[in-house]
Amino acid sequence: MSKVKISEVAAEAGVAISTASKALNGTGAISPDTVKRIEEAAGRLGYKPNRAAQFLAGKNKSIGIILPDEPCEVMDPMVDGLIEALDEYVNFGFRYTIRHYDRTSPKPEVFTDAFDSIKDSINGLIFIPSFDISTYREPLIKSGLPMISLQIAVDDSFCKSVTVDERMVGRMAAEFLSLFDSVRRVAMIAGDRSASIHRMNTEGFTAEADARGLSVVDILDSYDSMDNAYELTSALIERHGELDGIFVSSYVSPAVCRCLEERGLAGKIKVIGVDIFDRSAECLKRGSLSAIIYQNQREQARRSVIELISLMREGRVEDVHIKPELVLQSNMSFYI
Amino acid sequence: MSKVKISEVAAEAGVAISTASKALNGTGAISPDTVKRIEEAAGRLGYKPNRAAQFLAGKNKSIGIILPDEPCEVMDPMVDGLIEALDEYVNFGFRYTIRHYDRTSPKPEVFTDAFDSIKDSINGLIFIPSFDISTYREPLIKSGLPMISLQIAVDDSFCKSVTVDERMVGRMAAEFLSLFDSVRRVAMIAGDRSASIHRMNTEGFTAEADARGLSVVDILDSYDSMDNAYELTSALIERHGELDGIFVSSYVSPAVCRCLEERGLAGKIKVIGVDIFDRSAECLKRGSLSAIIYQNQREQARRSVIELISLMREGRVEDVHIKPELVLQSNMSFYI
DNA sequence: CTGAAAGCGCTTACAG
DNA sequence: CTGAAAGCGCTTACAG
Numbered sequence: 001m002s003k004v005k006i007s008e009v010a011a012e013a014g015v016a017i018s019t020a021s022k023a024l025n026g027t028g029a030i031s032p033d034t035v036k037r038i039e040e041a042a043g044r045l046g047y048k049p050n051r052a053a054q055f056l057a058g059k060n061k062s063i064g065i066i067l068p069d070e071p072c073e074v075m076d077p078m079v080d081g082l083i084e085a086l087d088e089y090v091n092f093g094f095r096y097t098i099r100h101y102d103r104t105s106p107k108p109e110v111f112t113d114a115f116d117s118i119k120d121s122i123n124g125l126i127f128i129p130s131f132d133i134s135t136y137r138e139p140l141i142k143s144g145l146p147m148i149s150l151q152i153a154v155d156d157s158f159c160k161s162v163t164v165d166e167r168m169v170g171r172m173a174a175e176f177l178s179l180f181d182s183v184r185r186v187a188m189i190a191g192d193r194s195a196s197i198h199r200m201n202t203e204g205f206t207a208e209a210d211a212r213g214l215s216v217v218d219i220l221d222s223y224d225s226m227d228n229a230y231e232l233t234s235a236l237i238e239r240h241g242e243l244d245g246i247f248v249s250s251y252v253s254p255a256v257c258r259c260l261e262e263r264g265l266a267g268k269i270k271v272i273g274v275d276i277f278d279r280s281a282e283c284l285k286r287g288s289l290s291a292i293i294y295q296n297q298r299e300q301a302r303r304s305v306i307e308l309i310s311l312m313r314e315g316r317v318e319d320v321h322i323k324p325e326l327v328l329q330s331n332m333s334f335y336i
Numbered sequence: 337m338s339k340v341k342i343s344e345v346a347a348e349a350g351v352a353i354s355t356a357s358k359a360l361n362g363t364g365a366i367s368p369d370t371v372k373r374i375e376e377a378a379g380r381l382g383y384k385p386n387r388a389a390q391f392l393a394g395k396n397k398s399i400g401i402i403l404p405d406e407p408c409e410v411m412d413p414m415v416d417g418l419i420e421a422l423d424e425y426v427n428f429g430f431r432y433t434i435r436h437y438d439r440t441s442p443k444p445e446v447f448t449d450a451f452d453s454i455k456d457s458i459n460g461l462i463f464i465p466s467f468d469i470s471t472y473r474e475p476l477i478k479s480g481l482p483m484i485s486l487q488i489a490v491d492d493s494f495c496k497s498v499t500v501d502e503r504m505v506g507r508m509a510a511e512f513l514s515l516f517d518s519v520r521r522v523a524m525i526a527g528d529r530s531a532s533i534h535r536m537n538t539e540g541f542t543a544e545a546d547a548r549g550l551s552v553v554d555i556l557d558s559y560d561s562m563d564n565a566y567e568l569t570s571a572l573i574e575r576h577g578e579l580d581g582i583f584v585s586s587y588v589s590p591a592v593c594r595c596l597e598e599r600g601l602a603g604k605i606k607v608i609g610v611d612i613f614d615r616s617a618e619c620l621k622r623g624s625l626s627a628i629i630y631q632n633q634r635e636q637a638r639r640s641v642i643e644l645i646s647l648m649r650e651g652r653v654e655d656v657h658i659k660p661e662l663v664l665q666s667n668m669s670f671y672i
Numbered sequence: 673c674t675g676a677a678a679g680c681g682c683t684t685a686c687a688g
Numbered sequence: 689c690t691g692a693a694a695g696c697g698c699t700t701a702c703a704g
Contacts, residue, residue: 003429005681016691021683028684031689051427053681055388056696060683091387093339093696171666179626181517208666290515323670326662330507330544334659341697352675357699364700367673389697392680396699429680 004045013041024049026315051313055092060312063089063096063305064122064145066114068103068130073277074251078151081301082126089305097122108135119143124312126150126304131195146311150304151297152197153319160311162304164295165321166197170204170249172324173272176291177245178212180270184244187218187236189229191250201249217243226255233259237269245270254279257288276327276335284329292327294335299323340381349377360385362651387649391428396648399425399432399641400458400481402450404439404466409613410587414487417637418462425641433458444471455479460648462486462640467531482647486640487633488533489655496647498640500631501657502533506540506585508660509608512627513581514548516606520580523554523572525565527586537585553579562591569595573605581606590615593624612663612671620665628663630671635659 010020015038022028023038024047030038041047055061065082068075086096099114111130116139119125125140125147133154140147141158149161177183188205191198202219209216217240222229229252236243237259246269248256253273260266266288273280274293283289300322307317327335346356351374358364359374360383366374377383391397401418404411422432435450447466452475455461461476461483469490476483477494485497513519524541527534538555545552553576558565565588572579573595582605584592589609596602602624609616610629619625636658643653663671 003681007681017681018683018692019690022690025683029689034689048427050392050429050681052388052391052429053696054683056386056392056698057681057683058696091384093386093388165670168667168670172664175664175666179515323667326664326667328508328511328662330511331504331659331662334501334504339697343697353697354676354699355674358674361699365673370673386697389680390699392682393697393699394680 003050004047006047006049009038009042009045009047012045013038054313055094060123061094062122062124063094063308064115064118064125065096065098066111066118066125066127067098067100068128069100070103072251073279074275076277077297078128078301081298082150082305084298085302085305089309094309103128103130106132106135111136112139115139115143119145124148124308126308128152129154131192131197146308148304148308148311148317151300155196160307160317160319162300162307162320162322163197164300164324166200167204167207168321169274169293169295169324170201170206170247171208172293172326173247173249174205174208174212174214176272176326177247177270178209178214180245182244183214183270185215185217185240185242186245186247187220187240187243188216188247188249189220189222189232189236189252189256191224192221193219198249205247205249214245222248222250222252224250224252226252228252229255230259232256237263237265243269245272247271248273251275251277251280253289253292254283257283257286261286261288276332278336281332281336284327284332287329290328292332292335294325294327296322296325339386340383342383342385345374345378345381345383348381349374390649391430396459397430398458398460399430399644400451400454400461401432401434402447402454402461402463403434403436404464405436406439408587409615410611412613413633414464414637417634418486418641420634421638421641425645430645439464439466442468442471447472448475451475451479455481460484460644462644464488465490467528467533482644484640484644484647484653487636491532496643496653496655498636498643498656498658499533500636500660502536503540503543504657505610505629505631505660506537506542506583507544508629508662509583509585510541510544510548510550512608512662513583513606514545514550516581518580519550519606521551521553521576521578522581522583523556523576523579524552524583524585525556525558525568525572525588525592527560528557529555534585541583541585550581558584558586558588560586560588562588564588565591566595573599573601579605581608583607584609587611587613587616589625589628590619593619593622597622597624612668614672617668617672620663620668623665626664628668628671630661630663632658632661 010017020038023030023035097118101110101114125145128150129152147159149159153161153163193199220232233256270290272291276292303320311317346353356374359366359371433454437446437450461481464486465488483495485495489497489499529535556568569592606626608627612628639656647653
């Protein structure tokens with residue numbers, strides 16, 4: 001129960017403290033036998049390093065951040081959450097550097113330039129990838145840096161990711177719409193289903209809708225454009241006489257709501273969206289939007305920092321799926 | 337931007353490092369003039385202490401915890417959350433001691449005995465009070481320890497608290513029930529409205545119900561007894577022909593659901609409860625319970641530890657109100 | 673009231 | 689491959 005320190009582990013294994021430290025951290029060159037002996041000693045004694053001492057003594061305390069530079073209000077909660085989480089570790093002696101890249105560009109250089117400019121001065125990386133990471137994964141892998149992808153899963157073994165549970169987002173949307181006795185026929189306006197993130201939203205939504213006897217009459221891609229979303233909504237209304245609900249799985253719900261409001265259908269056709277920001281919050285307040293699924297950017301950001309640091313100190317981590325939260329009118333004040 | 341350390345503050349103020357430390361922490365006897373000079377220097381340089389160094393060097397690292405000993409499954413999430421949060425700080429060299437007391441006893445000794453047994457060996461306290469704290473507040477105050485009350489607000493200036501936003505719990509319940517087109521007449525089964533926590537639930541519920549045109553036909557106290565809740569539900573049904581929804585603001589929703597299930601009213605009368613544990617989760621799965629408001633015990637616990645430690649290091653903190661979360665069938669897996 | 677010094681438990685050059 | 693030693697930035701006896 002009392003705290004065993006590395007000096008005791010070293011004594012138990014019959015080596016110097018510095019040898020024990022290097023063995024336990026896998027740094028420096030220690031003979032396999034010695035490593036084994038030290039690890040056994042540590043296990044036997046139940047050694048857990050004192051993180052205050054590790055942080056104080058350690059030198060690998062520089063974190064790199066690479067983010068899309070979209071000047072979009074939807075990006076802000078994630079960035080705010082990241083900075084808040086990082087600042088906690090600044091108190092423990094960490095530093096961080098943020099770089100931006102143009103996520104809309106297909107050229108890999110927009111990313112690799114940002115990466116190259118920091119890769120030699122950081123000991124770990126958190127990045128929000130673009131939808132297609134294949135063009136710049138090589139330099140990332142070659143760097144050998146511990147890294148975590150945020151918000152978008154990298155379907156690749158070199159990098160674990162922290163994302164919201166995308167499928168759950170869709171399921172919650174379907175269940176929410178099914179609460180209304182009047183809702184039978186629903187549609188979905190997705191972002192871009194060529195991206196896995198939107199396919200998972202869709203899968204969750206259709207699965208849960210099926211299970212609850214909702215009929216999904218249409219699924220359309222808005223490509224994250226408000227204008228598209230407006231037109232698509234208009235088309236949906238014309239095409240499907242009896243539409244009762246719409247799930248908007250990207251941040252364009254304000255355009256959907258505006259379209260319904262203009263046609264006197266607000267509240268008649270129930271809408272559930274994702275992402276809470278000024279314009280979506282206003283729709284929620286007016287009632288043209290019935291609920292928002294918060295993708296918990298703050299918690300995603302916090303966890304990505306925690307995971308990166310444990311990766312930098314201890315080695316392996318796993319993919320993390322953060323829970324989405326349902327936001328209604330009454331509790332929206334907590335989220336905006 | 338680069339980290340300024342206490343040695344630089346000391347140099348700027350023309351004092352020794354130890355003097356600067358004592359002045360900044362308010363420990364030791366330093367002349368007011370010197371303190372002022374040091375504080376100004378710190379402010380000028382933007383000094384922020386390195387917490388790794390503070391944690392490593394500091395000696396006040398023992399946390400006391402006093403909890404009710406109710407062997408109730410509803411207590412567990414809070415305890416689990418507390419231990420998880422505390423264990424993080426154990427990694428930083430902190431220790432903690434847990435004591436239990438019989439919350440149902442009116443005798444103050446049940447609490448003060450627990451407190452006395454640890455008060456001399458701890459540097460900070462987190463406690464879950466009973467509903468009436470007045471009988472044992474004196475010894476707490478006299479100890480001068482930094483302390484945080486958890487789950488139940490101490491309406492007293494000597495101690496800040498971390499609680500869920502009780503009023504919001506009630507508001508969310510009312511809004512949720514109002515989503516159903518069929519729901520007009522609702523009732524509430526509270527815990528014990530002589531406790532402020534339940535009065536706030538009630539206030540939030542009635543206010544939001546009013547705002548949404550629901551008519552609150554009855555409010556009854558269950559005194560947290562499943563048997564009472566069953567009987568009250570039965571009485572509600574008889575008394576009010578057209579009851580559409582019930583908000584159960586203590587953990588007794590399973591009894592309410594059982595009563596409705598037995599009468600073939602499950603799903604007809606919508607029920608929303610609080611606290612997610614095995615039995616309430618089953619009702620949610622079966623559909624006799626439509627939703628649960630999770631009072632976020634995990635986050636309450638985490639915050640109480642964070643607040644206590646910043647109280648122990650830096651001084652003042654404020655009351656914290658944690659956001660409740662709405663749990664439906666589809667996302668319940670995240671909570672149980 | 674002030675300061676010099678030891679020490680918290682690690683990691684990391686550095687020397688061997 | 690191994691170890692002795694310095695040092696991370698603080699706090700806290702202790703001496704004055």
